[in-house]
Amino acid sequence: MNQRPASNEYAAYHEQYVSLVPEGDLLQLMSQQIKETTDLLRNITDAQGEYRYAPGKWSLKEVIGHMSDTERIMSYRLLRFSRGDQTPLPGFEQDTYVNGAAFELHSVQDLLEELTAVRHATLYQLHGLTDEAWGRAGKFSNNDVTVKGIAYIIAGHQLHHRKIIEELYLSQL
Template structure:
């Protein structure tokens, strides 16, 4: 069974994401949150998808695109660390990615389909990681991180941003 990573297995800036994830049932949580995310974004109109809750903040479409891009990057890191690859992995600037993605020009349905494909690939990867690989340590963005920490970060990052969408964008 995959257990929660210790605080020394990942950089401090990931603590808020890891803390959102329950101790047990990570794989089931990823599956359930796939459905919750689909339900959340499926009920948002194209017009609402362009809404920003404050000046300089991302639109709802951009938030979903960011969740997806980040999950892709973190899943790649998960694969590399799980396979014992010690090559340092570069960081990324989330604002640059959001700007370059131009998700406001895509339909919300298209962005949501992209998220679903990405999450299903993440679930498949996690299901097939050998037990001994969960404690592997790699280097991402100049910091040590374990396979299991990355898996928890993926889940917590998505939960964090969906909570923001519910509380700041869709709050009536």
């Protein structure tokens, strides 16, 4: 998949993620991206994983867990729409998911392994799509989105959080 989605293939809110995705083969990028993300965080200790750059902000462990949760949810949406199911889907409240997850009980390494497993599952799903399926659409959070749009949102979401991790977390550790 080398063709970027048009702006009408995802909600305006998601432009902040889609715009981060560089030109090129999306699936190759997503495969490389997970390696880069795990390499970046591989040597983080569990104590460092508890770091919060400000009161009330997520810990580094919570950010990693959030990336997995969000990719799972977006991949589920992608699955539904790619198979032709156009049932509108609701949004989700990210803070509720983070607060309910108890990511602090997990090691950073376990969270990274989970993130990698989730990404591999997403890639398997994307590799199996036909050209027709990439163009199918559905609605979530009251916004129309194509399968291609969701795939770019997934890739951009991880890039977005990796930038935050580099700038606000790792720069302070």
